[in-house]
Amino acid sequence: MSSTLRQLTPVAAFFLLVLATPFLLRHDYYYLSILTMAGIFAIIVLGLNLLLGFAGQISLGHGALFGIAAYTTAVLTGTYGLPLAVGAVSGVGLTALVAMLIGMPVLKLKGYYLAMATLGFGLIVYIFFNEAIGLTGGPSGFVGIPVLEVFGFVFDSDLSYFYLVWSMVAVALLTSLNLIHSKYGRALMALHISETAAQSMGINIARHKLFVFVLSSVYAGIAGVLYAHYLNFVAPSSFGFHFSVQLITMVVLGGMASLWGGIAGAVFLTVMPEFLRFYENLEVIIYGLILILCMMFLPKGLAGGVCKLLSNVRRRFGREP
Amino acid sequence: MSPDNVALHCRNLSVRFGGVMALCDVDFRVVQGTITALIGPNGAGKTTLLNVVSGLVECCSGTVGLLGQDMTRVPAWARAQAGVVRTFQNLEVFTTMSVLENVMTGAHRDVRYGVLGALFKTPRYFLEERRCRALAEEKLEFVGLFAERSLPAWELPYGRQRLLELARALAAQPQILLLDEPAAGLNTRETQALAGLIRRIRDELNITVAIVEHDMELIMRISDAVTVLHFGQVIASGAPFEIQKNPEVIAAYLGEDAR
Ligand SMILES: Nc1ncnc2c1ncn2[C@@H]1O[C@H](COP(=O)(O)OP(=O)(O)OP(=O)(O)O)[C@@H](O)[C@H]1O
Numbered sequence: 001m002s003s004t005l006r007q008l009t010p011v012a013a014f015f016l017l018v019l020a021t022p023f024l025l026r027h028d029y030y031y032l033s034i035l036t037m038a039g040i041f042a043i044i045v046l047g048l049n050l051l052l053g054f055a056g057q058i059s060l061g062h063g064a065l066f067g068i069a070a071y072t073t074a075v076l077t078g079t080y081g082l083p084l085a086v087g088a089v090s091g092v093g094l095t096a097l098v099a100m101l102i103g104m105p106v107l108k109l110k111g112y113y114l115a116m117a118t119l120g121f122g123l124i125v126y127i128f129f130n131e132a133i134g135l136t137g138g139p140s141g142f143v144g145i146p147v148l149e150v151f152g153f154v155f156d157s158d159l160s161y162f163y164l165v166w167s168m169v170a171v172a173l174l175t176s177l178n179l180i181h182s183k184y185g186r187a188l189m190a191l192h193i194s195e196t197a198a199q200s201m202g203i204n205i206a207r208h209k210l211f212v213f214v215l216s217s218v219y220a221g222i223a224g225v226l227y228a229h230y231l232n233f234v235a236p237s238s239f240g241f242h243f244s245v246q247l248i249t250m251v252v253l254g255g256m257a258s259l260w261g262g263i264a265g266a267v268f269l270t271v272m273p274e275f276l277r278f279y280e281n282l283e284v285i286i287y288g289l290i291l292i293l294c295m296m297f298l299p300k301g302l303a304g305g306v307c308k309l310l311s312n313v314r315r316r317f318g319r320e321p
Numbered sequence: 322m323s324p325d326n327v328a329l330h331c332r333n334l335s336v337r338f339g340g341v342m343a344l345c346d347v348d349f350r351v352v353q354g355t356i357t358a359l360i361g362p363n364g365a366g367k368t369t370l371l372n373v374v375s376g377l378v379e380c381c382s383g384t385v386g387l388l389g390q391d392m393t394r395v396p397a398w399a400r401a402q403a404g405v406v407r408t409f410q411n412l413e414v415f416t417t418m419s420v421l422e423n424v425m426t427g428a429h430r431d432v433r434y435g436v437l438g439a440l441f442k443t444p445r446y447f448l449e450e451r452r453c454r455a456l457a458e459e460k461l462e463f464v465g466l467f468a469e470r471s472l473p474a475w476e477l478p479y480g481r482q483r484l485l486e487l488a489r490a491l492a493a494q495p496q497i498l499l500l501d502e503p504a505a506g507l508n509t510r511e512t513q514a515l516a517g518l519i520r521r522i523r524d525e526l527n528i529t530v531a532i533v534e535h536d537m538e539l540i541m542r543i544s545d546a547v548t549v550l551h552f553g554q555v556i557a558s559g560a561p562f563e564i565q566k567n568p569e570v571i572a573a574y575l576g577e578d579a580r
């Protein structure tokens with residue numbers, strides 16, 4: 001009973017915070033739209049955390065997977081005028097299919113080699129976005145993606161899109177929390193620590209790696225669809241190598257294998273540059289410095305830092321008579 | 322001996338690592354319901370033989386028959402699912418997971434719900450997780466680790482981690498259990514307890530055991546049959562008391578001491 005309560009408390013707090021945020025920001029649409037973007041990235045990061053933090057498999061191709069979903073729905077709904085549902089489902093579906101086809105050969109590799117292979121995949125997709133001008137609009141981007149509409153409700157305001165995106169973050173968070181507390185979660189952690197022991201316990205490691213890679217691509221795909229219909233415009237530069245690295249940074253900064261941390265990492269890294277804008281030229285340097293300091297003093301990321309803080313506070317209060 | 326009561330039958334196994342012939346034309350059989358020991362000096366190829374049996378190392382030639390089937394080309398995970406499970410000489414505990422989670426991972430094959438069941442926590446999920454947890458707790462109780470179940474595995478002392486590996490392997494409900502030096506690093510009292518456990522695994526759980534061990538006293542006390550490896554070759558096999566008297570075996574061990 002108390003353990004369920006302990007699990008539900010942070011989730012409830014999360015819901016309340018999401019509900020309250022627009023009011024706390026006094027409906028400042030600028031910040032609301034930044035947080036909407038942060039939510040979209042958080043969805044990718046949740047999936048990437050399952051892959052990287054839990055299963056220990058790196059991917060520098062998630063920016064590309066995100067882009068495949070965004071462009072698919074853009075082309076289907078924008079160019080061909082197909083219904084939004086078709087665009088969304090095909091976007092996510094195609095992303096998952098590509099992830100499966102890429103994952104099958106590539107996930108046999110480990111460590112740096114896996115990083116290089118997924119990087120190569122990302123570059124190819126990036127070049128495709130740039131060169132297939134007839135389809136994607138090329139480097140100048142794809143304009144005219146329709147506004148999202150679900151059962152007649154049009155998500156054309158920043159507020160409604162904020163709530164839509166963050167509900168999806170909640171779904172992604174809950175499903176991934178559920179997953180890690182299941183036999184699949186245990187299998188992923190097991191193969192991360194010792195592939196030898198995992199397979200000797202009857203875990204088909206190749207299949208589990210492929211499964212988590214495809215699952216994380218589904219998260220990236222959902223985020224891609226949300227992204228395309230939010231901005232109504234996509235360009236290749238949003239899906240390049242730089243973005244893939246940024247996603248990894250979000251996972252690591254938030255705390256590997258901490259799903260909550262991943263969300264914090266996504267929000268932090270999306271919001272921080274907006275504040276640093278005031279410093280103009282120094283922006284990039286400060287950004288880099290903050291990253292270095294975080295990694296030096298919070299080796300387990302934001303989540304690890306918060307946990308340590310909480311346990312310190314608890315100990316101090318516990319000791320007092 | 323009729324072949325159907327042979328749980329494990331390796332024929333003419335050879336394994337080569339570069340210039341080292343780790344196994345050379347090895348025949349090894351384990352009769353159903355026995356504790357069969359595999360002994361030999363350091364570097365004799367004992368671990369390599371267990372690796373070939375469990376599918377972690379491919380043999381250059383020969384066949385591995387398990388539970389009446391030829392499994393020479395079957396991948397490691399499928400052999401484990403078929404009922405051949407092992408522990409490791411150099412511990413392979415899932416260190417960051419809790420003791421209980423380690424053992425629940427052992428029961429992986431037996432937990433029956435799909436991905437959707439896991440993602441959305443269906444009633445089936447709760448049912449199966451409860452069953453899996455009960456099974457894991459039963460195995461922890463069996464090896465005497467129940468009290469430590471919620472500790473992270475890396476916090477356990479070395480000897481307890483060995484027991485954890487044993488519990489994890491038992492949770493997979495194997496038909497054949499392969500133990501690689503389970504008594505290494507244990508003190509005399511712990512070794513005594515381990516001997517009792519291994520016997521109970523055979524007698525109460527009806528699991529066939531193949532054990533690699535350096536502790537001769539333990540081997541002589543619990544095993545029904547012994548096979549001796551020396552430089553990758555079988556130099557003797559038979560009942561423990563025969564092995565003890567075998568001049569070739571004595572020479573192999575003395576030779577090692579003399580080195
Ligand atoms: N992966 C490997 N690569 C190269 N050589 C190996 C490998 N594994 C084992 N060997 C060699 O094969 C031989 C047999 O090793 P093995 O580990 O099977 O011996 P063992 O009987 O288990 O010894 P110990 O009692 O020390 O555990 C040794 O000479 C060892 O160096």
Ligand SMILES: [Mg+2]
Nearest residue numbers: 367368369410
């Ligand atoms: Mg060995």
